[in-house]
Amino acid sequence: MTTAEITADEARDEPAWRALLRRIDFRQYGMIIALAVIVVLFGVTTDGVLLRPLNVTNLIMQNSYVLVLAIGMMLVIVNGHIDLSVGSVAAFVGAITGVMMVTWDWPWLATVAVALVVGALIGAWQGFWIAYVRIPSFIVTLAGMLLFRGLAQTVLKGQSLAPFPEAFRQLSSGYLPQVGKFSGLHMITVGLGVLASLAVIWIEISSRRRRAEYGLPPGSWVWSVVKLAALIAVINAFAFQLARYRGLPVVGILLIVLIIAYSFVMNSSVAGRRVYAVGGNEKAALLSGVKTKKVSFGVFVNMGVLAALAGLIFAGRLNAATPQAGVNFELDAIAAAFIGGASASGGVGKVIGAIVGALVMGVMNNGMSIIGMDVNLQQVVKGAVLLAAVAFDVYNKNKSK
Amino acid sequence: MGTTTLSTDLILQMRGITKEFPGVRALDGVTFHVRRGEIHALVGENGAGKSTLMKVLSGVYPHGDYEGEIVLNGQAAEFGSIRDSEHAGVVIIHQELALVPQLSIAENLFLGNEQSRAGLIDWHATTSRAVQVMRKVGLREEPGRLVAGLGVGKQQLIEIAKALTKDVKLLILDEPTAALNETDSANLLRLLRDLREHGVTSILISHKLNEVLAVADSITVLRDGRTVETLDVRGDAVDEDRIIKGMVGRDLENRYPPRENPKIGEVFFEVHDWNVYHPEIADRHLVRDAALNVRRGEIVGLAGLMGAGRTELAMSVFGRAYGARISGRIVKDGKELKLKTVADAIDAGLAYVTEDRKAYGLHLDEDIRRNVTLADLPRVSKRGVIDKLAETAVAERLREALRIKTPSVFQRTGHLSGGNQQKVVLGKWIFSEPDLLILDEPTRGIDVGAKYEIYLIIQRLAAEGKGILVISSELPELLGICDRIYAMSAGRITGQLPAAEATQEALMRLMTATANGGGRQA
Ligand SMILES: Nc1ncnc2c1ncn2[C@@H]1O[C@H](COP(=O)(O)OP(=O)(O)OP(=O)(O)O)[C@@H](O)[C@H]1O
Ligand SMILES: [Mg+2]
Numbered sequence: 068m069t070t071a072e073i074t075a076d077e078a079r080d081e082p083a084w085r086a087l088l089r090r091i092d093f094r095q096y097g098m099i100i101a102l103a104v105i106v107v108l109f110g111v112t113t114d115g116v117l118l119r120p121l122n123v124t125n126l127i128m129q130n131s132y133v134l135v136l137a138i139g140m141m142l143v144i145v146n147g148h149i150d151l152s153v154g155s156v157a158a159f160v161g162a163i164t165g166v167m168m169v170t171w172d173w174p175w176l177a178t179v180a181v182a183l184v185v186g187a188l189i190g191a192w193q194g195f196w197i198a199y200v201r202i203p204s205f206i207v208t209l210a211g212m213l214l215f216r217g218l219a220q221t222v223l224k225g226q227s228l229a230p231f232p233e234a235f236r237q238l239s240s241g242y243l244p245q246v247g248k249f250s251g252l253h254m255i256t257v258g259l260g261v262l263a264s265l266a267v268i269w270i271e272i273s274s275r276r277r278r279a280e281y282g283l284p285p286g287s288w289v290w291s292v293v294k295l296a297a298l299i300a301v302i303n304a305f306a307f308q309l310a311r312y313r314g315l316p317v318v319g320i321l322l323i324v325l326i327i328a329y330s331f332v333m334n335s336s337v338a339g340r341r342v343y344a345v346g347g348n349e350k351a352a353l354l355s356g357v358k359t360k361k362v363s364f365g366v367f368v369n370m371g372v373l374a375a376l377a378g379l380i381f382a383g384r385l386n387a388a389t390p391q392a393g394v395n396f397e398l399d400a401i402a403a404a405f406i407g408g409a410s411a412s413g414g415v416g417k418v419i420g421a422i423v424g425a426l427v428m429g430v431m432n433n434g435m436s437i438i439g440m441d442v443n444l445q446q447v448v449k450g451a452v453l454l455a456a457v458a459f460d461v462y463n464k465n466k467s468k
Numbered sequence: 469m470g471t472t473t474l475s476t477d478l479i480l481q482m483r484g485i486t487k488e489f490p491g492v493r494a495l496d497g498v499t500f501h502v503r504r505g506e507i508h509a510l511v512g513e514n515g516a517g518k519s520t521l522m523k524v525l526s527g528v529y530p531h532g533d534y535e536g537e538i539v540l541n542g543q544a545a546e547f548g549s550i551r552d553s554e555h556a557g558v559v560i561i562h563q564e565l566a567l568v569p570q571l572s573i574a575e576n577l578f579l580g581n582e583q584s585r586a587g588l589i590d591w592h593a594t595t596s597r598a599v600q601v602m603r604k605v606g607l608r609e610e611p612g613r614l615v616a617g618l619g620v621g622k623q624q625l626i627e628i629a630k631a632l633t634k635d636v637k638l639l640i641l642d643e644p645t646a647a648l649n650e651t652d653s654a655n656l657l658r659l660l661r662d663l664r665e666h667g668v669t670s671i672l673i674s675h676k677l678n679e680v681l682a683v684a685d686s687i688t689v690l691r692d693g694r695t696v697e698t699l700d701v702r703g704d705a706v707d708e709d710r711i712i713k714g715m716v717g718r719d720l721e722n723r724y725p726p727r728e729n730p731k732i733g734e735v736f737f738e739v740h741d742w743n744v745y746h747p748e749i750a751d752r753h754l755v756r757d758a759a760l761n762v763r764r765g766e767i768v769g770l771a772g773l774m775g776a777g778r779t780e781l782a783m784s785v786f787g788r789a790y791g792a793r794i795s796g797r798i799v800k801d802g803k804e805l806k807l808k809t810v811a812d813a814i815d816a817g818l819a820y821v822t823e824d825r826k827a828y829g830l831h832l833d834e835d836i837r838r839n840v841t842l843a844d845l846p847r848v849s850k851r852g853v854i855d856k857l858a859e860t861a862v863a864e865r866l867r868e869a870l871r872i873k874t875p876s877v878f879q880r881t882g883h884l885s886g887g888n889q890q891k892v893v894l895g896k897w898i899f900s901e902p903d904l905l906i907l908d909e910p911t912r913g914i915d916v917g918a919k920y921e922i923y924l925i926i927q928r929l930a931a932e933g934k935g936i937l938v939i940s941s942e943l944p945e946l947l948g949i950c951d952r953i954y955a956m957s958a959g960r961i962t963g964q965l966p967a968a969e970a971t972q973e974a975l976m977r978l979m980t981a982t983a984n985g986g987g988r989q990a
Pocket of ligand 1: 515517884913
């Protein structure tokens with residue numbers, strides 16, 4: 068009995084709120100709490116403008132491409148690498164999209180398909196050098212950053228191409244269709260909010276049941292209820308605000324699908340597990356039969372596709388292909404992943420963390436612009452937040468050692 | 469005379485030390501006293517709290533992180549960091565080695581303590597002092613050589629040499645000989661006695677009880693985070709059985725389970741004309757024309773000194789996981805295998821349990837469950853989706869079978885004691901259900917009781933018709949569990965002996981045989 072179970076008997080003579088506080092895993096929830104604080108802070112300082120229906124909708128649209136990139140970047144970082152080229156790749160893909168759709172008049176669906184394939188090929192190109200030739204990803208993607216920026220400029224001959232056909236622009240600026248309006252609310256969006264609430268309740272209940280089956284302590288009911296209540300309140304408030312404007316944007320659906328799909332892959336699939344294994348200890352993964360090169364290669368192919376997708380969204384939103392698209396996107400995506408709890412040494416990080424990280428940055432950007440803060444000062448604040456977030460994470464990690 | 473020179477003057481008193489981790493009380497009111505100038509052994513089962521106690525002492529866990537008091541040299545010691553404890557003359561050499569592979573031996577020796585003049589490194593002083601301490605520990609290498617290419621054994625010697633470069637009064641060694649062969653271990657123990665002559669007090673953690681008895685003046689036994697007893701080796705009649713009794717709380721009858729009429733079948737695994745070269749140094753021929761075979765149900769040993777090429781042989785067979793210009797044939801069940809990757813080897817029914825669990829065996833950031841299933845994820849998944857319930861059940865089963873000491877299978881492996889980590893690695897490969905299980909130093913850092921359990925598991929796997937190849941530097945272990953033993957020397961297999969004819973002497977002769985007698989080619 069070395070491993071005396073102290074949690075159980077200690078919890079007994081402790082006030083309920085202390086027990087509750089102790090249960091909160093600050094490493095896991097720290098960034099969500101930080102996001103909540105930032106939202107409240109800017110909600111107040113902007114006199115509520117931040118949370119107005121129009122602005123909430125804008126928040127999603129403005130940050131959609133960074134969110135897409137952050138998902139891919141999280142995988143890259145978990146895999147133990149970095150990708151500095153995503154902004155340039157997005158620009159290059161946007162550029163060829165412009166040429167195909169505007170200059171050559173291709174149908175938008177074919178163009179999107181080709182663009183995504185080009186993204187995959189670019190990812191394969193970089194993945195080849197990184198995984199098989201074993202050149203550090205920092206260098207390969209730094210080269211890619213220059214290379215694809217240059218190619219984007221070459222393809223566009225330094226000019227912008229515009230406008231895109233209406234159908235294509237739906238991807239980045241369209242909304243779900245309207246079916247019946249009830250006191251000015253977009254009913255599908257409200258309905259989706261309710262559905263999502265039911266889904267999270269179901270997930271929590273079944274996870275409690277599963278924990279019981281595993282023979283694990285299911286955790287306190289109070290905590291479950293508090294967590295669910297908070298989550299449902301946020302989901303519905305969000306859906307409600309969107310519904311008051313024009314409802315859920317098309318790109319919002321795309322994001323939800325991506326977030327759910329990638330979370331599932333990383334949490335529950337063999338492929339996802341192998342990404343963690345390679346990032347956590349490449350040698351041990353290799354000796355366990357994991358095809359480490361293939362895994363890293365695949366992660367970069369995936370990043371290429373998502374970078375292409377981000378490029379498409381951005382081009383559609385701007386309604387133009389420009390050579391300067393996507394400047395600094397890579398930095399936003401990397402910052403989002405680290406704010407969201409990724410470890411620079413690989414093997415640690417969650418998709419949802421990257422999303423929260425990207426939202427932290429996005430809300431700050433938006434809030435600071437609304438209150439009219441000096442742009443230079445905004446950069447200072449963002450830099451400080453990135454450092455503080457990672458420092459907080461490292462501190463918590465050391466505490467648990 | 470020995471007894472009289474020992475003073476009752478205590479250099480160290482640790483009283484009521486309690487240290488908790490989430491869900492685990494690793495130390496529970498431990499008392500530990502060490503006399504000045506003695507070699508004090510600290511023994512106990514895996515997870516008993518030995519390493520944790522020494523981390524408390526050396527400031528790895530700073531003051532305030534634990535309960536209880538430490539008195540060092542008559543003064544209350546409240547170390548905030550390792551640096552503090554080093555200032556007070558306490559140097560710890562951890563179970564897991566901490567050298568910088570990209571730096572040279574000399575640079576590692578003086579890391580953080582550089583020999584410098586006016587802020588510039590004095591290379592002459594560095595080299596000459598390095599040569600001095602290296603001679604003291606019996607390490608024959610160029611001081612300018614990079615640590616990266618050295619085996620664990622030599623790295624251990626460097627660690628000790630590094631401690632000697634500091635002004636050490638109390639030296640703590642956490643399983644220093646676990647990775648050493650007999651000669652080097654003997655060397656090290658001589659070194660400890662030497663240091664004792666020069667007034668250095670040492671605390672030695674070891675699972676090798678014969679060594680403990682050979683050098684220690686006193687022995688403290690820990691069990692389940694508590695002090696069981698402190699034995700005076702010179703005064704009391706202490707033998708290995710006595711210590712074991714304290715460690716496990718009961719008598720342990722045999723060290724090796726009896727091998728009762730093993731059912732040994734046909735030869736099913738053969739390696740022919742195996743040659744391996746060093747991956748970086750092109751002309752270093754690590755394995756030369758090696759050939760061996762394993763029968764179903766047979767436990768085969770592979771003996772050899774450090775650097776004989778045993779690990780290189782095993783890893784290169786295991787899907788070319790190591791080495792360059794590998795040539796030779798592998799035949800399993802009469803069919804020649806082409807193993808290009810580790811995945812191929814696993815698919816062909818091979819498993820290799822590494823000797824270096826931290827670097828090659830474990831994902832320390834991940835929990836036990838995720839570690840044990842990694843080698844065969846498809847077995848716990850359907851259509852690429854992992855069934856976490858099944859996975860947890862597998863982990864639970866292995867935890868029970870191997871008796872891994874942990875609050876749950878969701879514990880990070882990095883938080884387990886060394887021996888329990890070893891069991892996790894073993895569990896991973898048992899789960900892959902191989903036909904041939906290659907075990908490289910499988911009981912390194914494992915306590916006597918757990919060793920016995922692992923031998924039983926090996927026997928059980930053999931009884932199921934699997935072939936087992938055990939690499940070990942402990943000859944008694946090989947003699948105790950194997951049916952047949954190969955010996956390797958300088959990259960060649962120099963001979964084999966059936967268990968009945970094998971003795972330590974006979975094996976040693978083969979292990980040190982030079983290739984002259986064999987088929988040396990121009
Ligand atoms: N950082 C940690 N977090 C959680 N538990 C820990 C941590 N470090 C040690 N433990 C636990 O404390 C107990 C004692 O571990 P310790 O490493 O001191 O054992 P040990 O006696 O050195 O064993 P071994 O002989 O296997 O090295 C074990 O149950 C271990 O799992
Ligand atoms: Mg230990």
